[in-house]
């Protein structure tokens with residue numbers, strides 16, 4: 001289950017923080033000023049996705065690095081072409097002569113898109129953050145494919161490449177406690193193994209060992225076929241989908257890609273920089289208007305839309321941008 005919120009108010013820097021409930025795992029989409037995020041949240045972040053490296057989307061890198069420094073941590077950063085050099089230059093602007101004495105292991109792996117390939121480099125604290133290039137990979141549209149979620153990406157036009165992302169949760173397996181009671185089965189760690197077996201798509205005739213602990217000892221119970229437990233003891237829900245669309249011009253190519261990646265999302269976060277009446281200005285600056293954002297959300301068939309990245313020229317009039325998005329979304 002995801003819990004997603006914008007790090008800042010919509011007039012401030014972009015940043016979407018997504019936490020996986022009950023797991024020490026979080027993702028960050030864009031990192032403008034992220035000082036509003038408590039350190040305990042920053043420390044949960046495992047993956048960071050940066051749409052492009054205009055300052056308002058990337059300035060938070062220093063704060064992130066500062067918070068994780070001195071911790072055992074792995075961070076994976078993803079960004080547009082040139083991103084490795086951007087990160088390398090930011091790191092290189094500090095002096096790292098004493099970090100070899102650190103006993104903790106902080107490793108930052110940076111991946112950038114290069115047309116149909118991904119290029120990655122590793123920056124390890126214990127190596128004074130000297131970049132080590134990793135083998136190239138094929139880019140198939142997915143940046144992350146984990147056991148609980150996957151992250152896809154398309155490249156939009158913002159006069160420079162600007163990445164848009166969707167985060168898809170895998171199916172959710174919920175245990176039906178009443179059914180367990182009726183079947184005379186205890187709760188216990190075996191249920192986690194049951195969930196994993198279902199998520200892995202193991203065959204219905206796979207045996208599942210029921211077990212629990214008593215006085216620190218493992219007590220085995222019945223062995224039941226996976227298919228029976230799937231039918232009677234669990235309910236399977238589709239995972240939820242979040243899409244994040246940052247800076248991009250309203251062009252037919254961008255619109256098609258945005259509608260595609262945001263398709264049927266439960267929650268779309270989309271930039272809405274200008275009012276529709278300023279659409280020429282929006283086009284010249286390679287941004288969306290609120291009306292265009294709402295229209296794209298409607299065409300993508302999303303359940304819920306949250307606009308962000310409002311131009312400061314509308315300061316104090318944010319409700320106009322929100323209303324315009326919602327009117328186009330609901331029309």
Ligand SMILES: [Zn+2]
Pocket residue numbers: 054056057247309
């Ligand atoms: Zn921006």
